[in-house]
Structure formats: C-alpha cells, structure tokens
Amino acid sequence: MNVYSAILRRRSIRRYKEQPIPESVVYKLIDAARLAPSAGNVQPLEFVTICSPEGCEMVFPTLKWARHIQSGDTPPEGKRPTAYVIVLINRHVMSKGGGHEAGAAVQNIMLEALEEGLGTCWLRSIDRAGLSEKLGVPDKYEIDSVVAIGKPAEAPMTEAIKNDTVYWRDDRGVMHVPKRVTDNIHHREKF
Ligand SMILES: Cc1cc2nc3c(=O)[nH]c(=O)nc-3n(C[C@H](O)[C@H](O)[C@H](O)COP(=O)(O)O)c2cc1C
Secondary structure (H helix, E strand, O other), X not given: OOHHHHHHHOOEOOOEEOOOOOXXXXXXXXXXXXXXXXXXXXXXXXXXXEOOHHHHHHXXXXXXXXXXXXXXXXXOOOOOXXXXXXXXXXXXXXXXXXXXXXXXXXXXXXXXXXXXXXXEEEEOOEOHHHHHHHHOOOOOEEEEEEEEEEEEOOOOEEEEOOOOOOOEEOOOOOEEEEEOOHHHHOOOOOO
C-alpha cells in the first residue's frame, strides 16, 4: 500500500475482531514510532505495549470512546482491542511539550498498523492516574496517548462535510466521518 492510499484509507476503528496480535507486529509499530520526527532530535518518547488478554482487560476501562457520540461508542464485549501502545513522554528528557512528537509517533503507528491489516484508534481521553498505577509507570513519565489496536470489524465511511464535524453511527451501525473538503481549506499563494 502506498502512503497516500494508507492516509486515505485510515479511519478510527472502534469495533475489532477478538484475534490476538503477534508481539512481532506490535514491535514493528514501535519501530515505526521511534523514527518519527522530534524537535532537536531530543526523542522524549517511550512506549508500553500490551498484547495479552489480561493486559487488554486492564487497559480497557481506563479509556473513553467517541465522546462526541451522545450515548458513547464504547466497543462492546467481543469487539474490543486486542493490543495497545501507550505513548509516554519522559519529563526528565523534555520537561514540557512533546505533544507534537507524540502525535507524529502515533500517526506512524496507525499507518504502519494499517499496512499490517490492523485498525487503530488514537485515544487521549484516558484515566491517566489509573492507567499509570496499573502499568507501574514511574513518576518522571507522562502518559500522552493510547493507541488501541486490533483486526477491524467495521469499515467507517469518509464523507464530505455537510453541516458539522460530528461523526455518527447510522441504524446499521456504520460510522460516518465528515471531513472538510480540500478546496475549502486550501489557500493558493496567499490567503
Ligand atoms: C488528539 C486526539 C485524541 C483523540 N482521542 C480520542 C479518544 O479519547 N477517544 C476516541 O474514541 N477517539 C479519539 N480520537 C479519535 C477521533 O475521534 C477521530 O480521529 C476523529 O473522529 C476523526 O476520525 P478518523 O480518525 O476516522 O479520521 C482522538 C483523535 C485525536 C487526533
């Protein structure tokens, strides 16, 4: 898959097939993450990976899914992620900031996951204190993001924005994701 196709195809996945994800695949995702750009090449990020069913069960309740859908959109039992990457910023390496680095790393993870046939969802609505405690994360690290991973069991639809940016699930359970249209956000040569 070329990069542009992957970018076009990637959508947040919130329904998964409960198939285990090999550690070797998750390792590759971290390898993709570590090569993301970093201001001054300071590289403040570290990663915790979770592939075991017990680990996944522990992480799941610390996450909030799709808060823009009024009733929430938490993956039901049997459709939950089967792996996670937790993205940490080492505050002894970078005392503040690091969000751009985390974002670039997460995007690398999501695109490489797609290449591996996996779906992902980037989450920042996290019970950080709870998750840090469960994972034994030392104080000098801050949890920036969690990437949920698994074999996709849904195919969200990208569509041109009509009224607003709110994504929604239809009666058949298909997620619709409105995106702004290129010509409405592109300014040639000057604004
Ligand atoms: C910084 C950031 C934080 C996000 N946090 C959450 C989250 O906590 N829970 C969730 O379900 N989705 C989260 N998302 C996913 C967005 O809802 C999703 O990217 C958006 O609806 C657009 O859909 P798409 O990823 O399919 O393009 C987050 C995305 C970003 C970029």
